[in-house]
Amino acid sequence: MKLARPDLFHPRIVFAGCAALPDGDGDDGGLVAALRERGLHARWLAWDDPATSEADLVILRATWDYTDRLDEFLSWTRSVRNLLNAPEFVDWNTDKRYLEDLRRLGVPVVPTQYFNVDEPVRVPAGEVVVKPAVGAGSAGAQRFVDSVAAAAHATALQAQGKGVLVQPYDPRIADGETALVFLNGEESHAFTKGPILPPAGHTPEFDESGTYVEESLSPADPEDEVWRVGRLAIWAVTRLFDIEPEDLLYARVDVIGGPEDPRLLELELVEPSLGFRQLKQSDRADAEREFAIGVESALERFGLGPLSHRRG
Numbered sequence: 001m002k003l004a005r006p007d008l009f010h011p012r013i014v015f016a017g018c019a020a021l022p023d024g025d026g027d028d029g030g031l032v033a034a035l036r037e038r039g040l041h042a043r044w045l046a047w048d049d050p051a052t053s054e055a056d057l058v059i060l061r062a063t064w065d066y067t068d069r070l071d072e073f074l075s076w077t078r079s080v081r082n083l084l085n086a087p088e089f090v091d092w093n094t095d096k097r098y099l100e101d102l103r104r105l106g107v108p109v110v111p112t113q114y115f116n117v118d119e120p121v122r123v124p125a126g127e128v129v130v131k132p133a134v135g136a137g138s139a140g141a142q143r144f145v146d147s148v149a150a151a152a153h154a155t156a157l158q159a160q161g162k163g164v165l166v167q168p169y170d171p172r173i174a175d176g177e178t179a180l181v182f183l184n185g186e187e188s189h190a191f192t193k194g195p196i197l198p199p200a201g202h203t204p205e206f207d208e209s210g211t212y213v214e215e216s217l218s219p220a221d222p223e224d225e226v227w228r229v230g231r232l233a234i235w236a237v238t239r240l241f242d243i244e245p246e247d248l249l250y251a252r253v254d255v256i257g258g259p260e261d262p263r264l265l266e267l268e269l270v271e272p273s274l275g276f277r278q279l280k281q282s283d284r285a286d287a288e289r290e291f292a293i294g295v296e297s298a299l300e301r302f303g304l305g306p307l308s309h310r311r312g
Contacts (some may be wrong), residue, residue: 011304012058013295016063021048024062027273034288038296047076056304057082059249059295061091063271064136070094082302084249084295085269088241091268096133096165102264105236107231108237109264110256113166121154121164123147130154132161136271143169172257178222178267180230181254181274181287185238185245188287189225190220191275193254219278225259233267249294250274283311 015031018022035042045052047063047239049063058080066073074094077087092098096112103109114133115121123130123144130153131141140157144150153162177193194216228254238245250273274291276284299305 008038009304011299012054013040013057013059014044014052014055015044015059016047016052017044018063018065019046019048019063020065021062022049025273027277028061030284030288031291032277034285034292034297035295038292039291040292040295040299047073053080055080055296057299057302059084060260060271066094066271067132067134067136067139070134071129082298082304084298085160085251086247089237089248089269092240094134095163096131096266097163098267099165099264102236102267105232105239107232107236107264108262109286110167110170113153115164115166117158117161117163119133121151121158121166123150123154123166124168125186126145127169129158129165129167129169130157131165131167132160133165135162152160166252170256170263173182174258176216177254177256178220178226178262179272180222180227180255182230182234182245182248182251182253183274183287183290184297185234185248185251186290187230188290189275189279189283190222190227191278192218192220194218217275222255223259224258226262229253229255229262229264233264237267237269246294246297249298250291277284 013035015028024222032042056156058092070202073092077083077090086277090254099109099112100114113122125147127143127145129141129143130150135141140162142153144153150166151270154166157164157248161199176195178190179193181188233253234245234248234251237243248269252268252271252274254268255262256265257263276287279287
């Protein structure tokens with residue numbers, strides 16, 4: 001690769017995928033070009049590729065196999081030179097017990113019970129969702145109307161060394177989830193994810209890579225009451241970690257329900273799809289540019305700006 005200004009420092013940037021999807025799922029296809037427009041050069045690698053650890057900056061994007069290697073993954077996040085989002089956010093956000101932290105700070109979350117690996121699971125009456133506390137791509141999540149079957153699934157997850165979440169099934173999920181995307185701590189765009197979990201007694205269908213459940217996505221224009229849930233979630237993270245909103249390169253807040261009683265289902269700070277392909281071409285270019293600006297700003301914070309390492 002020929003560099004336009006060889007006298008300036010050019011940080012090595014890696015978008016981290018996984019072995020099954022070393023180049024991501026295609027949604028981030030425009031980000032390398034958006035960075036290049038700002039004189040920054042990036043490439044895709046699996047997170048556990050040895051070359052990834054040589055990068056000056058690693059940006060988590062499609063590390064969807066980490067749930068089966070959590071300790072190794074978290075250790076790796078602390079070993080790379082610079083990571084976005086930062087390792088402390090990743091460590092907190094990979095375990096869905098973070099929902100209790102958000103609830104405590106006033107974010108309206110879906111009612112959730114958490115059970116440790118060695119704790120008896122109590123399943124409430126009615127239809128429920130049982131999912132592992134550490135999971136990506138909806139792996140291990142299932143709906144149940146039979147409390148005995150729900151408890152058996154929870155026990156099977158615990159036998160695999162996984163904590164368990166039990167949530168009442170909210171019928172509004174039939175209308176899908178609203179995914180609110182924040183870039184650099186600011187509202188960017190939104191899209192709708194169709195219902196992911198099939199009815200009780202059925203298992204989800206995964207994509208051919210086996211890393212995530214197939215989703216039906218479409219553009220969305222949520223009302224402000226829904227966006228407010230996202231803003232509260234971002235505010236809560238800034239309170240918990242004493243950071244500025246722009247310290248979060250990206251965040252996705254998944255919300256169910258409309259303006260009457262929207263509830264946060266998940267906050268994704270590790271490796272969420274950001275729905276760029278759901279945007280019109282001009283809007284997508286704008287969002288990808290904002291992402292690139294966020295990377296540029298982070299490089300400056302890390303002391304990796306173009307003037308920080310002048311060549312002799």
